Amino acid sequence: MYDAPILGDTVDQKTTKISARDVQVYYGDTHAIKDVNVDIDSKTVTAFIGPSGCGKSTFLRCINRMNDTIDVCRVVGDIKIDGEDIYDKRVDPVQLRAKVGMVFQKPNPFPKSIYDNIAYGPRIHGLAKNKADLDVIVEKSLRRGAIWDEVKDRLDAPGTGLSGGQQQRLCIARAVATEPEVLLMDEPCSALDPIATAQVEELIDELRNQFSVVIVTHSMQQAARVSQKTAFFHLGNLVEYGDTSQIFTNPLDERTQNYITGRIG
Amino acid sequence: MSAGLVILAVVAIATVGFFVGRAKSLSSAGGDIRQLHSLPSYYGQATFLFAAVPALLVTFAWLILQPMFVASQISGMIVSGDIVEGASRTLVMADVRRIANGLDVAVTAGKLSETGIEKLNTASTDVRALLAGVGVAVASDVQQNILAAAKEFRTLTSTLRIAMAVVAIALSVLGLVVALTRIKPEYRARNVSEQAVKALLILSSLVAILTTVGIIASLVFETLHFFQLYPAKDFFFNLTWNPQFTGGSDLGFIPLLWGTLYVSFVALVFAVPIGLFVAVYLSEYATNRVRSIVKPAVEILAGIPTIVYGLFALITVGPLLRDYFAQPLGLGQSSSSVLTAGIVMGIMLIPFVSSLSDDVINAVPQAMRDGSYGLGATQSETVKQVILPAALPGIVGAILLAASRAIGETMIVVMGAGAAAKLSLNPLEAMTTITVKIVSQLTGDTEFASPETLVAFALGLSLFVITLGLNVLALYIVRKYREQYE
Incomplete structure (x- = not known):
């Protein structure tokens, strides 16, 4: 059922969640992202596609300022979430990241119990008043992560002991536990087998109801299956951005055409 | 010829x-x-x-x-x-x-x-x-x-x-x-030549193993000899250490063991927090430039000969503690004290703890840090709740290695803590350790037939068993830790 692109999906929400203007990113002397302008809608799955090294992950990491942790990285330009400039001096990246969750390429559960992995975010942000509250948050997050049924009997077991696909869903559950508004996913399925990938994709489609999801992927089929909007990056430029159905059936730019038909990549 | x-x-x-x-x-x-x-x-x-x-x-x-x-x-x-x-x-x-x-x-x-x-x-x-x-x-x-x-x-x-x-x-x-x-x-000439090289390699590793076996054997042999002359029960349970070269000595091992453990404990109380903080600073907070200067500077401490640390204890730390702590508080008169030796030994151990812990903390995958930052954790929350717990087994290994180093230390104790075997809780009093007594029982004109001399071997064997146990424990913990990420 996941093989056919879901091209008919309509985008019902049209409000802009994230808007980027003239974003440039430099790694030392390397100009990694050039003049990126993009408006990402809320309650939408937006896919970033493009060949390796085109800057899609780098741009994703700008949205929650994860690039701040890399010494040589420098970001120029405006990125606004709900109209607020996230690179403003008054914005604390720590608070921003609580609002903009992130799931990484490789599942990275902490070497703690499943329960503590989920409870980590709520604890540091003080989201739970007491233990019972926390229990509720953990259960809700694990249910949203579509992993509750598999782990409900062993919440004290280490998160690192789960299978790869379960670990990734645990990481997604961990990210949604802090109730973010935006969820960034950096190739969340590249380390997973097809069955786990299908589960995670189904999950992403459900998450769209509550969050704006931005997903970086190498798989064009995946982008077609899960996203409503698609952005194509090439050599640090945002080449084309539009509805997924339009990008995959009727691309305007020749480079997009070449990439999705497999001539460059 | x-x-x-x-x-x-x-x-x-x-x-x-x-x-x-x-x-x-x-x-x-x-x-x-x-x-x-x-x-x-x-x-x-x-x-x-x-x-x-x-x-x-x-x-x-x-x-x-x-x-x-x-x-x-x-x-x-x-x-x-x-x-x-x-x-x-x-x-x-x-x-x-x-x-x-x-x-x-x-x-x-x-x-x-x-x-x-x-x-x-x-x-x-x-x-x-x-x-x-x-x-x-x-x-x-x-x-x-x-x-x-x-x-x-x-x-x-x-x-x-x-x-x-x-x-x-x-x-x-x-x-x-x-x-x-x-x-x-x-x-097949190449096979002959390679067999010879292999034999040489095996022989070299045998040298190390056989030396260890030889050391243990000589210790065990002399210790058994000692226990024929002096009852083992008295050695292990007598609470006084008072060797007399005219005979009739009390050779109780407890006061020396107490001194050893006490001095080592003080040293670790001093070295572990400082070493750990240094490691956290170097691996998580310091920029590359600072790190490239501070790390070698801290490691210089490990290269100072222990006799020089001993001098530092004898002429600086000891008198300082006596004049500003022991005498005003009425706790002691001697510049040699457990605290003196413990502090100086702690300084010596800082690079052991910091260097090993730094390596262990650096071995925690970047993905752990990213995961924590991605959830909106601050740097200190990340260090406290993710990195240190993940690195804990390795850090424990580092501390145990430092502990076995502290237990075997001699020179700093001789010059810092004195040579009086005492069972006391006061850290400002002079005490002594197993290693110091091994040296003092064996130096000078001695013959290897009296219990007063042979006791050194029993002490040496006890020390060996303690440090071996600590090393085995450290290796076990470090190995267990390695399994986690590979």
Whole structure:
């Protein structure tokens, strides 16, 4: 059922969640992202596609300022979430990241119990008043992560002991536990087998109801299956951005055409 | 012919063998290297090994066995009347060797000829004075019987030396000839040479293992000897340490163990937090520039000789603690104290803890940090709740290694904590440790027959067991940790 692109999906929400203007990113002397302008809608799955090294992950990491942790990285330009400039001096990246969750390429559960992995975010942000509250948050997050049924009997077991696909869903559950508004996913399925990938994709489609999801992927089929909007990056430029159905059936730019038909990549 | 010359001759023969073997292998293949099983130099190496190894092994065995054989021959010549009261047969044998050696020296100095030695007689010559004239001192006047033994010793030794040279060189030549006749294109010379290298590698690792076994064996042997002279129950449970060289000592191990553990504990209380904070700063907060300066600077501490730390304890820390803490608070009068030694030892241990912990913290995958930052955790929350728990087993390993270093430390304790064995809780009082007492029981004029001396071995074995246990525990924890990320 996941093989056919879901091209008919309509985008019902049209409000802009994230808007980027003239974003440039430099790694030392390397100009990694050039003049990126993009408006990402809320309650939408937006896919970033493009060949390796085109800057899609780098741009994703700008949205929650994860690039701040890399010494040589420098970001120029405006990125606004709900109209607020996230690179403003008054914005604390720590608070921003609580609002903009992130799931990484490789599942990275902490070497703690499943329960503590989920409870980590709520604890540091003080989201739970007491233990019972926390229990509720953990259960809700694990249910949203579509992993509750598999782990409900062993919440004290280490998160690192789960299978790869379960670990990734645990990481997604961990990210949604802090109730973010935006969820960034950096190739969340590249380390997973097809069955786990299908589960995670189904999950992403459900998450769209509550969050704006931005997903970086190498798989064009995946982008077609899960996203409503698609952005194509090439050599640090945002080449084309539009509805997924339009990008995959009727691309305007020749480079997009070449990439999705497999001539460059 | 001396042993050195024999070895040199064997090596020379083998080297010739190398070149001849290499040339012969080439000619046996008609000059075409592809016909040979191995490269020509391997044939040379195989020939070298055949010529050198058996001959050298026999030489070394001969060098070890010859003195034993000679001694057994000579000792028959000594009758019980020659053994002075209070001395033993080994002492007389030592005299024989010394006289024989003296005669050799006299010959080289030109004071005596070989025929002169034949005619030498205690009745006509004062051998003791003669030997003293060439710088060899003999304890008592030389008896005729002993002199005869010494003469026999000389002739036997020199005959055997010549025999050794003949056998070794003959063996070397034989090996060379055998190896050369075996050289054919299909001969697997490379395998022979590689087997020899493998044997060398195994031998080297055996040296380390056998040394450990030897050390343990000697400790155990002497400890058992000690427990025959002094009851084990008293050693382990007596609460006083009071050795008397006139006998009737109290040799209780508890006060020393207490001192050791107390000083080590103070050192760790000092070193672990500081070392850990240094590690966290260096691995999580410091920029690369700062790190590249601070890390080597901290590690300099590990390169300071412990005797220098001891001086620091003796002349700086000790008096400082006495004048500003101990005396004003009325807790002690001595500049040597547990606290002095503990603090200085703690300084010494900082790089052990910080360097190992730094490595362990750096080994925590970046993905852990990203995951935590991605959830909106601050840097300190990440360090406290993700990185330190993930690195904890490795950090525990580092602390245990530092602890075993602290327990074995001697110099700082001698100079910082004094030498009084006491059971006390006051950290400003002088105390002492197992290592210090091992040194003090063994230094000076001692004979290895009294419990006061032999107790050092029992102490050493106890110390060894404690540090071995800590090291095994540390290794176990570190290994368990490694399984997590690989």
